[in-house]
Amino acid sequence: xxxxxxxxxxxxxxxxxxxxxxxxxxxTVFDLTDVIGGPAFLGEVGxxxxxxxxxxxxxxxxxxxxxxxxxxxxxxxxxxxxxxLVNAVMAAMxxxxxxxxxxxxxxxxxxxxxxxxxxxxxxxxxxxxLGARLMRQFDSGxxxxxxxxxxxxxxxxxxxx
Numbered sequence: 348x349x350x351x352x353x354x355x356x357x358x359x360x361x362x363x364x365x366x367x368x369x370x371x372x373x374x375t376v377f378d379l380t381d382v383i384g385g386p387a388f389l390g391e392v393g394x395x396x397x398x399x400x401x402x403x404x405x406x407x408x409x410x411x412x413x414x415x416x417x418x419x420x421x422x423x424x425x426x427x428x429x430x431x432l433v434n435a436v437m438a439a440m441x442x443x444x445x446x447x448x449x450x451x452x453x454x455x456x457x458x459x460x461x462x463x464x465x466x467x468x469x470x471x472x473x474x475x476x477l478g479a480r481l482m483r484q485f486d487s488g489x490x491x492x493x494x495x496x497x498x499x500x501x502x503x504x505x506x507x508x
Contacts, residue, residue: 360414363407364434364478368471370400371441375464378456390455397445404438423484430481433474440467 377393380386411431418424444463448454 360407360410361478361482363403363410364474367400367404367407367434367438368475370396370403371437371464371468371471374400374441375461375468378461378464381456382458382461387453387455391453393456394445394448394454397441401438401442401445404434404441408435408438423481426477426481426484430474430477433470433477437467437471437474440464440470 374393374396377389377396381390381393408431411427411434415424415427415431418427440463444460444467447460448456
């Protein structure tokens with residue numbers, strides 16, 4: 348399967364997934380620091396980091412839906428759909444915490460919000476596992492990336508410097 352959205356031959360969606368996941372982890376760390384007694388502004392930083400992660404997750408979901416259009420209807424498609432659904436569930440859980448916090452003047456975190464974020468990150472861990480499986484399924488027909496065959500051009504010759 349070839350992704351429609353590519354940069355220099357590499358699919359965009361696997362690259363984009365790292366942004367919301369990293370931002371969600373960062374937001375949880377900020378909120379953890381706020382809950383355990385750190386400076387109060389870290390709760391607001393965690394809130395705005397979650398908002399940025401939700402924007403990144405929306406863009407990633409669009410790229411994922413475009414890629415999903417061309418996935419063959421077999422095990423790979425089921426894995427791709429599960430991957431996108433799991434990531435959507437994680438984003439929805441963070442959206443819920445953002446909506447709860449949006450009514451607070453300081454947008455600080457609470458223990459319940461922190462627990463929800465930790466559960467959402469656990470769901471995201473399942474998404475990482477599914478994403479790795481998906482990449483292995485996409486790469487199953489190609490040469491091993493660590494072998495010399497991966498360096499071969501379209502003629503089968505190894506490019507020499």
